[in-house]
Amino acid sequence: MTPFVYVAHPTRVIFGAGTLAQLGPEIERLGATRALVLSTPEQADSARRVAEMLGPRSAGVFAKAVMHVPIETAREARGVAQQLGADCAVAIGGGSTTGLGKAIALESGLPILAIPTTYAGSEMTSIWGMTEGGVKKTGRDARVLPRTVIYDPELTLGLPLAMTVTSAMNAIAHAAEGLYAHDGNPIVALMAEEGIRASAAALPRLMRDPRDLDARGDALYGAWLCGTVLGAVAMGLHHKLCHTLGGSFNLPHADVHTVILPHALAYNAAQAPEAMARIARALGRDDAARGVFELAARHGAPTSLKAIGMPAEGLDRAADLAVTTPYPNPRPLERAALRALLQRAFDGAAPQG
Numbered sequence: 452m453t454p455f456v457y458v459a460h461p462t463r464v465i466f467g468a469g470t471l472a473q474l475g476p477e478i479e480r481l482g483a484t485r486a487l488v489l490s491t492p493e494q495a496d497s498a499r500r501v502a503e504m505l506g507p508r509s510a511g512v513f514a515k516a517v518m519h520v521p522i523e524t525a526r527e528a529r530g531v532a533q534q535l536g537a538d539c540a541v542a543i544g545g546g547s548t549t550g551l552g553k554a555i556a557l558e559s560g561l562p563i564l565a566i567p568t569t570y571a572g573s574e575m576t577s578i579w580g581m582t583e584g585g586v587k588k589t590g591r592d593a594r595v596l597p598r599t600v601i602y603d604p605e606l607t608l609g610l611p612l613a614m615t616v617t618s619a620m621n622a623i624a625h626a627a628e629g630l631y632a633h634d635g636n637p638i639v640a641l642m643a644e645e646g647i648r649a650s651a652a653a654l655p656r657l658m659r660d661p662r663d664l665d666a667r668g669d670a671l672y673g674a675w676l677c678g679t680v681l682g683a684v685a686m687g688l689h690h691k692l693c694h695t696l697g698g699s700f701n702l703p704h705a706d707v708h709t710v711i712l713p714h715a716l717a718y719n720a721a722q723a724p725e726a727m728a729r730i731a732r733a734l735g736r737d738d739a740a741r742g743v744f745e746l747a748a749r750h751g752a753p754t755s756l757k758a759i760g761m762p763a764e765g766l767d768r769a770a771d772l773a774v775t776t777p778y779p780n781p782r783p784l785e786r787a788a789l790r791a792l793l794q795r796a797f798d799g800a801a802p803q804g
Contacts, residue, residue, distance in 0.1 A: 453637075455635070455636035458683070460577065464602065465601045468604050477599050486510055488501050491515075499512055518704055519582040521583075525551065525554035528551055538561065542565045545571045546569065549573045563597040564597060564598065565601070566600075571622070572677050577594075579592060585698070587697060587698020587699065615654075617703075619674070620708060620743075621704065623746075624689055625680055626644070628681075629683070653666045655750075685778065687780040688784060689716075692789075696756070696769055710759065712743050713802040714803075716743060717803055718804065722781035755797060757797050757798070761797060766790065770786055774789065
């Protein structure tokens with residue numbers, strides 16, 4: 452028997468095709484009257500559509516969210532929210548937009564309603580992250596957990612196939628690391644394995660038809676489970692490396708997760724055999740690390756840091772940063788071993804423990 456503590460996070464989830472139509476009632480349920488709609492510049496049209504749906508309940512649109520939430524963008528968004536008298540934030544998009552909403556909530560306490568259009572999963576966590584001076588800092592705070600999440604698979608139909616694959620791999624990473632978290636529990640383990648299975652199983656169907664609504668629904672269902680896992684347990688080596696690489700070298704978030712995950716799993720494999728067995732089973736493979744690596748490669752995702760813009764001269768700095776204030780992890784973070792891991796990831800080599 453393994454003792455554990457489980458805390459359920461109080462997020463209201465609305466899931467299903469066409470559920471965006473419930474936005475107005477959900478804003479009303481929050482007691483909000485002036486919602487600031489957030490998005491990236493690329494999704495400004497979607498943000499304006501949401502603002503139009505809200506009508507007089509919309510305070511305006513802030514379409515400047517970018518990767519890794521630069522502190523300057525967070526400060527500007529906070530100022531706009533205050534200037535417009537916003538009493539809630541509606542974040543439509545992926546992790547960058549949800550992250551900006553969290554940055555506003557961290558200081559102001561404004562409630563967030565999230566409308567994910569990718570498989571980032573951050574909408575189910577109280578984890579925030581901001582980048583300042585080339586270093587990404589993260590933390591947990593109950594104020595940043597979205598109060599309501601609307602999962603509408605119809606909003607993911609236009610997600611480009613390349614982003615679909617890396618975003619799903621990003622979701623899988625959340626669940627995989629949750630399986631060996633020091634504060635894990637049986638409920639989280641069940642959600643993690645099912646989340647990995649659903650996410651991986653959706654990819655071949657989406658490769659055949661990116662507009663397969665059922666497959667989009669399954670991928671979003673997997674992302675919800677994987678995000679819930681991330682929100683319930685501590686992060687380890689994988690997320691430490693990804694935050695370091697993404698924040699310090701401005702690499703694309705989901706791509707970094709895709710490349711690093713098989714190597715992080717291989718690093719931890721000997722110290723977390725039960726977690727590896729669950730991951731392998733969810734993928735229908737014999738080996739967790741190799742199974743993840745092959746899943747990414749089979750669906751055209753990047754498998755090397757070099758391919759996504761990592762400079763070779765940055766590998767030593769990344770290894771140094773990774774051993775600074777390390778996250779809890781099954782295997783101690785050893786600088787030489789991490790430098791070798793990063794080299795294999797840079798080269799696109801197969802994972803090796």
